[in-house]
Amino acid sequence: MKILVVGGGGREHAIIWKLSQSKQVEKIYCAPGNAGIAKIAECVDIGVMEFDKLIAFAKEKQVGLVVVAPDDPLVAGAVDAMEAAGLRVFGPRKNAAILEGSKAFSKDFMKKYHIPTAAYENFDSPEEAISYLETVKFPIVLKADGLALGKGVLICNTLEEAKAGVKAIMMDKQFGAAGNRLVIEEFLVGREVSVLSFVDGKTIKVMSSAQDHKRAKDGDQGLNTGGMGTFSPSPFYTKELDNYCMEHIYQPTVDAIRAEGREFKGVIFFGLILTEDGPKVLEYNARFGDPETQVVLPRMKNDLVEVFEACINGTLDKIELQFEDNAAVCVILASDGYPEHYKKGCAITGLEAFYGKDGYYVFHAGTKTMDGNIVTNGGRVLGVTAKGEDLKQARANAYAATEWVQFENKYMRHDIGKAIEDM
Numbered sequence: 079m080k081i082l083v084v085g086g087g088g089r090e091h092a093i094i095w096k097l098s099q100s101k102q103v104e105k106i107y108c109a110p111g112n113a114g115i116a117k118i119a120e121c122v123d124i125g126v127m128e129f130d131k132l133i134a135f136a137k138e139k140q141v142g143l144v145v146v147a148p149d150d151p152l153v154a155g156a157v158d159a160m161e162a163a164g165l166r167v168f169g170p171r172k173n174a175a176i177l178e179g180s181k182a183f184s185k186d187f188m189k190k191y192h193i194p195t196a197a198y199e200n201f202d203s204p205e206e207a208i209s210y211l212e213t214v215k216f217p218i219v220l221k222a223d224g225l226a227l228g229k230g231v232l233i234c235n236t237l238e239e240a241k242a243g244v245k246a247i248m249m250d251k252q253f254g255a256a257g258n259r260l261v262i263e264e265f266l267v268g269r270e271v272s273v274l275s276f277v278d279g280k281t282i283k284v285m286s287s288a289q290d291h292k293r294a295k296d297g298d299q300g301l302n303t304g305g306m307g308t309f310s311p312s313p314f315y316t317k318e319l320d321n322y323c324m325e326h327i328y329q330p331t332v333d334a335i336r337a338e339g340r341e342f343k344g345v346i347f348f349g350l351i352l353t354e355d356g357p358k359v360l361e362y363n364a365r366f367g368d369p370e371t372q373v374v375l376p377r378m379k380n381d382l383v384e385v386f387e388a389c390i391n392g393t394l395d396k397i398e399l400q401f402e403d404n405a406a407v408c409v410i411l412a413s414d415g416y417p418e419h420y421k422k423g424c425a426i427t428g429l430e431a432f433y434g435k436d437g438y439y440v441f442h443a444g445t446k447t448m449d450g451n452i453v454t455n456g457g458r459v460l461g462v463t464a465k466g467e468d469l470k471q472a473r474a475n476a477y478a479a480t481e482w483v484q485f486e487n488k489y490m491r492h493d494i495g496k497a498i499e500d501m
Contacts, residue, residue, distance in 0.1 A: 085147035088443035089368035100383040114442025153179035174342040178364040191334040198263040217265040224256030268353040278394035287315035307494030310373040373406035407476040414489040416457030424486040431482035
């Protein structure tokens with residue numbers, strides 16, 4: 079089988095690495111890909127939003143399966159366009175991807191179907207939002223309604239901060255059209271857990287849990303980013319908690335989105351917070367998380383092609399997901415200055431140290447090849463992942479491996495998973 083993966087970051091590199099292990103795979107293409115992906119797949123210079131070109135390429139190469147990985151094309155209807163052209167595609171259609179595409183929709187959806195989440199209000203005008211903020215308790219959470227690369231969430235401790243946040247999101251359009259609507263949400267206290275799941279329209283199968291670190295600096299300080307590192311599994315995500323979430327969150331979500339006429343096939347990412355009142359949903363994503371994918375897939379035993387096929391065919395109930403009894407940690411190597419201003423084009427050295435090292439992985443996020451060298455090409459450059467018998471060993475292995483790679487302006491957090499290790 080020939081496969082086309084749409085995307086070009088660390089998540090896509092991890093997906094392609096996992097797909098490449100399947101005996102069913104003859105060749106993998108990636109559009110647009112990156113320098114690391116190019117080592118195991120043929121990269122083609124087509125953007126993720128160029129649906130017509132992607133369709134033409136897939137037909138020309140007689141691709142048997144297209145995997146649409148990023149949020150933007152999913153929310154814009156890539157799967158619909160490809161299916162209409164006769165292609166076989168893994169990923170939710172546009173009307174189901176709205177779970178991620180609109181936070182206002184997802185909040186109203188959870189409220190309607192009694193899926194536990196934070197109290198909230200939606201606003202279309204900054205004036206109404208500010209009037210409402212004058213009546214609430216702080217801290218409070220502001221969320222741009224649309225897609226904002228994981229950065230459209232502001233936690234505000236004072237009314238002044240919140241007013242400035244409304245201005246930035248709704249008036250200054252810091253996150254573009256994503257800020258046309260605003261969700262104002264109560265601030266919940268608890269540990270956050272990321273849970274990825276496969277869905278075939280009716281059946282949902284949960285992958286191993288993970289925990290992301292969104293803030294740019296150590297100690298959860300600094301600006302929100304797309305994710306600075308993650309670990310799997312979360313020690314707080316117990317079997318009892320999994321059973322509770324399956325009954326009150328996971329299956330109800332799948333049943334409800336189907337009842338809405340929006341059958342979901344693909345990956346649902348549940349961003350959970352474990353509060354004193356039980357687990358609640360912070361957010362839905364309609365695809366694999368990044369960087370969660372970089373710690374979950376290396377621990378997964380299943381053939382990923384088989385799982386994708388089962389999701390498309392509606393036979394996921396026949397698949398038993400299996401994960402290794404160990405832990406994995408991913409540390410993001412970023413360009414200093416991310417997520418604001420940073421330099422590109424810096425040569426990367428030391429990548430060959432990962433070749434043939436079992437249990438160690440380097441997933442490329444923002445890289446490209448220039449004059450024969452692999453150079454930085456984004457804020458998040460590489461995801462260095464390592465496995466270990468437990469979190470402590472995996473963490474030590476991952477941080478040791480970060481020293482193998484060098485580039486100018488290399489930056490990373492030094493506390494990924496540390497709080498758990500110190501318990």
